[in-house]
Amino acid sequence: MMDPHSSAQDVIRCDLCETAVVQMHCDTCLVNLCKACVGEHISTDESKDHKVVKFKARKSTPLYPGCKFHDQEQCKMYCNQCDIPVCHKCIASDQHLGHKVSEILKVVDERKNKFMKEQSELNETIYPIYQDIASDVQNRMSKLEKEYGDLSTAITKHGEDLHREIDKLVKKLKAEVDEMKNTQLQTLQKHLDEINKNISDIKNEIDSMEIAKDTNDLSKLFSVTLKVHTYRNLPNKIIPSLPKFIPGKIHGDELGKMFGALSSSSLTSDKHGYSMKTTQKSPEAGSSPPVKQLLDEPETVTTIDTGYDTLYNMACLSDEEIWTSRNDSTVKLYSINQGSLLKSITTKSGKNPSSIAVTKGGDLVYTDYHDRTVNIVKNEKIEEVIRLQNWRPRGVCSTSSGDLLVIMESDDNKQTKLVRYSGFTEKQTIQFDDKGKPLYLSATYFSRFFTENRNQDICVSDERTKAIVVVNQAGKLRFRYTGHTPAPRNKPFDPRGITTDSQSHILIVDYNNDCVHIIDQDGQFLRYIECGLSDPWGLCTDTNDNLFVTQLGNSQVKKIKYLQ
Template sequence: MDTLDQDIMLCFMCKTAVVQMHCDTCGVNLCKACVGEHISTSKSKNHKVVKFQSRKFTPLYPGCVSHGEKRCEMYCKHCDIPVCHICIASDEHFRHKLSNIFNVLGEKRDFVKKTLNELNEFIYPTYQDIAADVQNRIRQIDEEYEELSTTITKRGEDLHRKIDNLVNKFKAEICEMKTSQLHIFENHLDEINENIVQIKGDIDTLDSAVDSNDLSILLRVDCNVNKYKKFPQNLLPSVPKFNPGKIKGREFYKVFGDLSSVSLTEEGPNYRLKKIKESQDVDAVALVQRKSRHNFSPTTVSLNSSDAAVSPPDKQESSEHKSQNLRKLLLDPDIFSGMEFFGIETNIACLGYDEFWKCGESNTMSLYRIKQGSVLNIKSIKTKSRKNPTDIAIARDGYLLYTDYQSKTVNILCEKDYVLIKLKTWRPQAVCTSSAGDVLVTMESDDKTQSKVVRYNVFIERTPHPFAGEKQNIQFDDKGLPLYSSRCSDKYICENNNHDICVSDCGAKAVVVVNQAGKRRFKYTGIFSGPDSKPFNPKGITTDSQCNILIADHDNFCVQVMDQDGQFLKSISLRVHKPYGLSTDSDDNLFVAVTDLKAFFPLSHVKKIKYLQ
């Protein structure tokens, strides 16, 4: 090792020659040529120069505190300091117990080694465990506060939902009362108008008889007006009044719930020394136990006798849901060709497992069924306005929803084609349904300067004609900035299984995801997988049972798949086909409406893709 050191170490003085000597006094390495120069630089020092190989065997005595030029070879235990021979000769250390400094240093070295061993083997690993435990506590506190916040948010959403249900219930009852009462008054008015017509006819007959010279006409005229003297009944409308309930003081807090107090209890010492060779499992160490947490206790309340209280969601997953969570993305998806259609932009909506609706560049919407490898056209329906539908979706009970951009309506196909939503200054674009049966609609203003998502509560069976009441507006983030692009562009929508609302915003070249309350979660701008990749151009959007989000990347000929938190998972290549509409069936098969670029005429396909195993 010494030879290797000489090969690579250079003289402290000249910086060029190889090291050959060592000054124990100064602790520097020298070449032979520089030894004299080094000694002459400090004549007052007693330089002790030895060969470099002998540097470890020559002790470096400490300097004397009182006589700086002298080295201490003895140690005064009484004064606890090193002393030189001049100190020993003086009266200052007379009758003091002196020891060879090497013996003292040996004892000190042993004590230092023992201390070093204790630090390395016990104290340092123990503090490492303590730091890791505190970090876990910090992470755990963050997660539990986040969970607490989520619990309170869900509690608020539950109460909002109950209140919304009550509001919509009252509105529906009001609508029914109004319809019934108006019907009575309209019938009453019809009877009165019929009498007016008859009286007008009698007046004309009597006028003619009076002006006529024909006496026979005058004799035959009926002058009985008693039948009109029994005037119609005077109906007075009775509009119901709303009597709001009063909640005094902190009664509302009792209804909503309360927070327990927070405290930090310090007990211990609960940590023990741990050897570095012991298992690093945190459970093997006695950790500080958490004595108190924030606890939120929601108060279960039913706002209406017919409205059951909503309990917190069960954290234990069902066996069916657990088995679903085991499904993974296939490395090589199985893509099956479907039926060909003329046109270029097609939207689809799966109905169960083997049926799907399709709409495109015509006013016709068609239902198809897959049977034994063939695709059969079950039925076709034209839109009520004879305009092209913008988007389609499946509502509760299998009813078909479609948006009519030109007529500013959202329609539903029950027994007939009914107008579910009629807009005035906004135009509907895409539509989807939520797990609760609500309808979510993306729309833009007439002047094409604003975009938003509106949630509607739908009433299909309560009245002869279905209708929807506005329930929620999603347009701005917490800073008051628009969530969606204002430019005229496609905006498709779907609700994830975790109740997030996902909007594919072509104008922003992004997918914007908000939670159920309309608060922004994240914005996904696509993944560029190669040098030939084009800017992300999202079209159709859908989700599956795993809460994965699938987006049609129109210009990159693929479907991008990300998880519920916006992390990219994979890309499903469609080669020469441009994807447009997306939908998943009840078995997580993906249906994609694509355009064949190689066809002589614009030709659309619906492809069925198995991408989960």
């Protein structure tokens, strides 16, 4: 506490004379005054009703607002219906006839009380929370700096690894070139040695004949053997055939896809369920894809006969190869252009896979409903990546970020949920809508079809509810699609396989109507694809937006062009 005898204190002075200590205050003009200056202040503007009070009682006199409609009148009342201050002339006018009017000081007290409560809430609750949020954002920014640094380091390391692999490949090819060269040079050298020997023999023959021709010794003449006919048969001409180096052709951004890609970064708000995309884009999404229009008449490009009894699932490995599976333990890789079998994989459990997909790295991944696992196939070796307890996997999908989405059902078949995994770690569970109701019902079949759209929506084909259920990246329900009428065969919508394309279209098999529905990313119907489909089941698209459809009955895969 300050000692008034030894400390300097600020003293409030009169606003007029600026020397005397303030004693009074004009609440009308908000001016501090000493007693001697009160009269001078009032006389300077006699048009005002100066409310001069003791300084300690300053601001105790209410300053009523002037009326906008009646000069020199003060608004001492308040019209609740019009929500404005009014004077007594306003109240008497027809404009406020029948309106509820209150004393303005009562309204002021109510507002001040409200301000006090809200000020208290701001000071004691909201302001500290915002400080905590600011601190949390700062921490996230620091963490983000580190994680992006780690990401850059991982990309650099991956590039170095690829360089080493390329160096090994170059060394191997150059060794093969040297080996081919040495083999051909050895063959040619042997041929040259034989020719040089013949040259030497021919020269000896010529010399012998010369001697015999000039001798009169008949014995020597008849001892010379003529071999000219032997040399008339000239040796074969050996022409070396050089190998050609045929560089692998890389079209467009294929090198980027082979190297790897970044998913789009995003900022999401779990509270409101909206997603605010950043301007950072991955190489795949660095520029918007070219706009492609739907063909008036989709056309079948080719048909692949798999030789299966029944054909269920399918996943594109590339624009030229496609994985297929049926109701047994084998998953087969087919050449799209040749229609030939390239490879066959047998599941680890010996049971049929409930779903298959291809990762961003080009590895086959499948779910095994029977032993509760999700497995990945690398270099023809099967590796278990997820094992569930009390749940069984129905379907799997690889996302643009490299995560795995797995749709699963509880052992009692009463619950269905969709889980996002990053490696072995569970990151997100999607099961209920905002009202706590299940988004998905248990399936009748082993397979569950779903996919991630280009805008990162998750689209699930729910054959129990006969609907397509679409949620955003945060798991919030966007819409349900239940078909469009009239359908080609006028039968109820029966969704099975589902896929998306570069235009964010959603394509859905309608088993009952032997067709494929195309809807936009917001669920608006665009058109049907028929193309003579019979019992369609599974769907996928390649990077050129060609559509592949499996046909359950005849075990064929149809390749269909539907975009320009």
